[in-house]
Amino acid sequence: MKRRGYIALMLAALMGSAGLGVGGYFWSVGHVRRWTGRPELGYVGCNHCHFVSLEKMPWSHPRPRHAAPAGLAVTPDGTRLFVALDDRDELAEADTATRKITRRVAVAGGPFGLALDPTGERLYVVCRDADRVAVLDTRDLRELDSIEVGTAPVSIAFGRTPAGDRLVVANSMSDNVSVLSVAPLEELARREAGREPYAVALAADASVAYVANRLAIPADYLSRPDAELTLIDPAGGRILARHPLISAHLSEGVAVVPHRGWALTPLIQVRNLVPITQVVQGWVMSTGLAVSQGRDAVTQVPLDEANAFFADPAAIVVDPAGQRAYVVSAGSDAVSVVDLDKLGHWLAHADAATRQDAIHDLSLAAEYVVARIPTGRNPRHAALSPDGRALFxxxxxxxxxxxxxxxxxxxxxxxxxxxxxxxxxxxxxxxVFTKAAHTFQNQFSCRSCHPDGHVDGLSYDFDGDGIGDNLLDNRTLQGVGKTEPFKWIGKNPSLEVQCGPRFARVLMRTDPIPPADLKDLTAYLESLPPPRWERKQQLELTPAQERGRRLFFATVTPAGQPIPRDRQCHTCHRPPLFTNRLLSSVGTKAPTDATDQFDAPHLLGIAHSAPYLHDGRAKTLEELWTIYQTNDLHGVSSYWSKHMLNDLIEYLKTL
Amino acid sequence: MNESVAHSSARPRQPAGRIALGLAGLVGLGLLAGGCGRSVPSGSLVLAQVPVAPGASATAADVLDERYPAGSRVLLVSPPFGPDNLRVLSRGLVAAGDPVVAPDGRRVIFVGKMAPGQAWQIYEGRLGGQRPKALTAMPGGAMHPALIATDEIVFSSPVPKLGEIWTAIEPAALYARDHAGQARRLTFGRRAAVEPTVLQDGRILFVSARVDPEEGKAPSLALFTVNNDGSEVLAYALNRDGAPFVRRPRELPGGLIGFLASESEREHATLRAEAVRSARPFASRTNLFPGAVAPCRSLEPGADASLLACFESRGAAGSENRGSFAVYRIAPGETAPGELVFDDPAWHEVEATRLAARSRPMGHMSAMNPERDTGILLCLDANFTRVRVPAGQPARTAERVRVLAARPAGGSEALGEVVLQSDGSFMAEVPADTALGFESLDAEGQVIHRLAPSIWVRPGENRSCVGCHEPYNRSPRNARPLAVGLPPARIPGPSPVVTQTTPTR
Structure with a gap:
């Protein structure tokens, strides 16, 4: 009897469990269908929408800080070198003769770029994370003053104009340039530059400031992307000219050549409109130098060779005699030495057509690049001693x-x-991320397309899925940790798969990244936070942003019409990551796409990652709904007014 | 964080140690079994010796018989270099030569012949001096070995008959032999592909004949590259800008590609060491040792930035009393042969190379699809060319491109035509592993430019070009070719009589 009871109990438990399981399954299918419109569970788990918190993200954890050198400045007497250590919030001073560190001082806010006044008594430090310029006394390294500038300043230059001493600051995230007076320390003007102003140099007479912008300005779909060299009057902050750098990006340096009236801007010449059927011969990209002669003529010349490439050109410095330029290649660990007399000779004898096409001639650099100096990993900044004899x-x-x-x-x-x-x-x-040696002939690194782990703002045509088909917008890697699957069609379940042999076959055209390096690479990628995420958590929303937030989370229209759950913004872009990591069809399939199901991208930092949609056809967030909305499939927007759209975008900018 | 890293790295140490010990034991056993117990002093050289006075033997039947007459051998020579410090690596072979050292500095492969009348094959020498091991058994023989990143052997086959290297109906092609011993064909041109060497970037550099529009003239040899899966064949250097015959290209220090050049293809021709700069290979051909008058038989990287070159030791231009070839250490740009390293007057010492480790060439992830029998060809602008229009003649614009395939007995067959888009672009699906040529045609069907069948695509390969006879070392402009908005034009395969290549893959 007792045994029968046990059996009956066990049977009941089994049936109950089975009932719960079956019931749970059908409930889950219904739950997923209600929320996403998906007819089956597939690989959907609870953690696609639940149990997610920013605090669990790998990028929100503290990481080791390193004494990574950023901007450099040499005193006018050549005895001291200042080094910005942004990762440690420090500034170091070194004795150039003994090559020893003599002092270190704390400078809050990620000191990144440096400029000295002509006396060497004042050091101006741009602090990228704190959006400020700090003024230091070089005798005791005491901070004398500070002023707020645009977002994420990275470069600063000092100039002595007839109207007084000036500082010109490149604010990389707010896409503008601050012009400051030195005494008193005030912002005289803040002018729109190109996209991501990244380097500043002033003419010797301070009549013009050259601002190199790192990214190309978003262009129409399948149009040529051009970056900009912005010319500004340092005295008053007036924009003098905007020189397009044709099909260029990743300009992280600019230098003025004494006695010649040139400005030199290293760049990457991108070829994203050409299908990536090969890599050889600089088919995807190559490096070059934009030579600005006067206010109109810009000639781009190559820095690469026919069979050797020098990826990710960063800083450039020119010697006081104007005879040599030194360009560092952050991806290839080298300094290219450019003989400016030879370059000038070539420029003087080349006709207009030759100059226009020079950047594509990989045999040309041998005319004027006279040496390549090997360096340690990832050279990014450079400085010359005042006499030009020592290069740092x-x-x-x-x-x-x-x-x-x-x-x-x-x-x-x-x-x-x-x-x-x-x-x-x-x-x-x-x-690993910054190392071009993983690609054929050192042509590019991961960073070439993902500067600082972010976007280059371009779309590419990989040939692995057909030439001319399935164009892909380059997505940010900032905040990418734990947002699998990856790739726009959600094909890759992990970063290791995304960056492994597949990448070697379609892009690097070499051996795959070794497993140990791949593991480290993944650790790095997962450590990249979305831009300014900590600060954004603390911001209070403005009324417009609050209205936009309500729109984002709306479940009914103002007229009381319910919005289907699978078309509510927050269903696919579910907080806190603002993605449910599932594929959705939002009416964006192009004739050349193989599928209409695309991965819902996370929206953290979305304002900084234009263009948008899987193929990058939308230049701005506005265009997602003003041009590329189809039958209210990408959220129900047909009831929005222009003001409501503006509010929504203001809210998206806060993510 | 550091603790966890240390912990996780410490955990596998024990089994890893055991595995390492086991491996070390196996390696030790292997060394004993292989007879590699005899140590090889550092600074040793591997070279070929060719008798100065070859014995009476059958006349040379093929190009290797002439280069390595009976008695030729491959040696390991150790310092101090002299007759007492030699080890024959080609023991048991009637002739051998062309030694190549693997990047690990431990393997030596060379070409050899087991018996008169037998075919030349590739052998692996044993540093202990035992009999070498045959690595290939190619019908028609194999020659010119090299090693790619995976340590697979690349070679040329068959061995051409004397005087027929550039005219043979079945030209020598490059093959790669995988670790299972299977050979797969890499080149499919209608001219021989010989003398391969592997560049640090992983590509195979080889010598072939340039097939220019003025076909029918004596072959002008040039350097080409191909990936180690046979894809992306590309002209690398030389364009009728010097002595027409070249051999033994080698990547040298200082960004140089050295090679031997002569006015005649025969073995006894006077060979001069020349080089191009990899930075601008089509505009930098130069005499590597200006003023040096002695003929040079080989050129290899030496220690540091020096070179190992095999010059004729006493012969001078105009001298009838020619001496033997010997090994010299020399720097590029020097005018005299440099420091004598090793000379045995009874032998020509040639093809000396260091038995030392060097950096391994880069690998290549193949994007081929063996399931397919076609590839895609994308041309960005068929009207973009380096060929100048003769003065007084109007420039003509191409409107179509005719795709050609080679016929075995010479000539070519038209496979089909593709209409150009308004930007000059076209995209075509073409038969794989077939030597293809192209003719750009104007509106009246007149040929504007012609490329005789000389390039190929591998199965599933996507291949592109900037133009037709575009300037060398040219990157494309960043523009979207209109042709990619349309499906590729399908070009049928050649008729069976035209199909001349049977890939082994």
Whole structure:
């Protein structure tokens, strides 16, 4: 009897469990269908929508900080070198003779770019994370003053104009340039530049400031992307000219050439409109130098060779005699030495047609690039001693500064700032990310398309899924951790798969990244936070942003009409990541696309990652609904007024 | 974080240690079994010796018989270099030569012949001095070995008959032999592909004949590259800008590609060391040792930035009393042969190379699809060309492109035509592994430019070009070709008589 009871109990439990399981399954299918419109569960799990918090994201955890050198400045007497250490919120001073660090001082807010006044008494420091310029006394490294500028300033230049001393600051995230007076320290003007102003240099007479912008300005779909060299009057802040840099981007440096009236801007010449059927011969991209002669003529010349590439050109410095330029290649760990006399000779003898096409001639650089100096990992900034005899190059991922004798072009030694961080997998992963040696002939690195892990704002045509088909907008890697699946069609379940052999076959055209390096690379990618996420958490919404937030979370229209759940913004772009990590059809399939199901991207930092949609056809957030909305499939927007759209976009900018 | 890293890295250490120990044991056993117990002093050289006075033997039947007459051998020579420090690696072969050292500095492969009348094949030498092991058994023989990143052997086959290297109906092609011993064909041109060497960027550099519009003239040799899966064949250097015959290209320090050049293809021709700069290979051909008058038989990278070159030791221009070839250490740009490293007057020492590790060439992830029998060809602008219009003649615009395939007995067959888009672009699906040529045609069907069948696509390969006879080392402009908005034009395969290539893959 007792045994029968047990059996009956067990049977009942089994049936109950089975009933719960079956019932739970059908409930789950119904739940998923109600919320997403998907007819079946597929790989959907609870954690697509639930149990997600920003605090659990790998990028929200503290990470090791390194003494990675950023901007450099040499005192007028050549005895001291200042080094900005943005990752550690520090500034270091080194003795150029002994190559030893003499002092370190805390500078809050990620000190990144440096400029000295002609006396060497004042050091101006742009703090990228705090949106400010700090003024330091170079005698005691005491902070004397500070002023707020645009968002994420990265470069600063000092000039002595007839109207007084001026500072020109490139604000990379707000796409503008601040012009400051020095005494008193005031912002005189803030002018729109191109996209991501990243480097500033002033003419010797301070009559013009050249501002290099890192990204191309979003262009019409399948149109050529051009970056901009912005010319500004430092005295009053007036825009003098905007020179398009044809099909260029990733300009992270600019220098003025004494005695010649040139400005030199290193750049990447992108070829994203051409299907990536090959890599050889700079088919995807190559590096070059934009030579601005006067206010109109810009000639782009190559820095690469026919069979060797020097990826990710960053800083450039020119010697006081105007005879040599030194361009650092952050991806290829080299400094290219350009003989400006030879370059000038070539420019003087080339006809207009030859100059116009020069950037595509990979055999040309041998005319004027006279040497390549090897460096440590990831050189990003450079400075010359006032006499031009010593070149200082920041080896950012080695925590040291290389010192080169410019007469012999041989290294003199290093200024050591830190231990290199070899024990930190995130640091090791950043080395992989920035290393062009993983691609055929050093042509590019991950960073070439994802500067600082973000976007280059371009769409590409990979040939693996058909030439001319399935164009793909380049998505940001900031905040990408734990947002699998990856790729616009959600094909890749992990970052290892995304960046592994598939990438070697379709893009790098070499061996795959070795497994240990791939693991480090993943650690680095997962450590990349969305832009300014901590600060955005603390911001109070403006009334417009609040109205936009209500629109984003609306379940009914103002007229009381219910909005279907699968077309409510927050269903697919579910907080806190603002994605449910599922594929959706939002009416954006192009004739050349193989599918209408696309991965819902996270929206953290969305305002900074134009263009939009899977193929990058929308230049702005507005265009998502004003041009590319189809039958209210991408959210129900047909009832929105222009003001409501503006409010929604104001809210999206806060994410 | 550091603790967890240390912990996780410490955990697998034990089994890893055991595995390492086991592997070390196996390697030790292998070394003993292979007879590699004899150590090889550092600074050793591997070279070929060719008798100065070859014995009476059958006349040379093929190009290797002439280059390596009976008695030729491959040696390991150790410092101090002299007759007492030699080890024959080609023991048991009637002739051998063309040694190549693997990037790990431990393997030596070369070409050899087991018996008179037998075909030349590729052998692996044993550093202990035992008999070499045959690696290939190619019908018609194999020659010119090289090693790609995966340590697979690349070679040329068949071995051409003497005087027929550039005229043979079945030209020598490049093959790669995988670790299972299977050979797969890499080149499909109608001219021979010979003398491969592997560049640090992973591509195979080889010598072939340039097939220019003025076909029918004596072949002008040039350097080409191809990936290690046979894709992306590309002209690398040389364009009728010097002595027409070239051989033994090698990647040298300082961004140089060295090679030997002569006015005649025969083995006894006077060979001069020349080089191009990889930075601008089509505009930098130069004499590597200006003023050096002694003929040069080989050129290899030496220690540091020096070169190992095999010059004729006493011969001078105009001298009838020619001496033997010997090994010299020399720097590029020097005018005299440099420091003598090794010379045995009874032998020509040639093809000396260091037995030392060097950086491994880059690999290549193949994008081929063996299931397919076609590839896609995309031309960005068929009207973009380096060929100048003769003065006084009007420039003509191409409107169509005719696709050609080679016929075995010479000539070519038209496979079909593709209409150009208004920007000059076209995209076509073309038969794979077939030597293809192109003719750009104007509105009246007149040929504007012609490329005789000389390039190919591998199965599933997407191949592009900037133009027709476009300037060398040219990157494309960033413009969307109109042709990619349309499906590719399908070009049928050639008739069976035209199909001349049977890939082994």
């Amino acid at each position: 190059v920041s080896e950012r991922l080695e925590d040291r500064v290389l010192v080169v004798d410019t007469a012999s072009l041989q290294p003199l030694g290093h200024i050591v700032l830190g231990d290199g961080g070899a024990a930190d997998p995130i640091r090791r992963g950043e080395r």
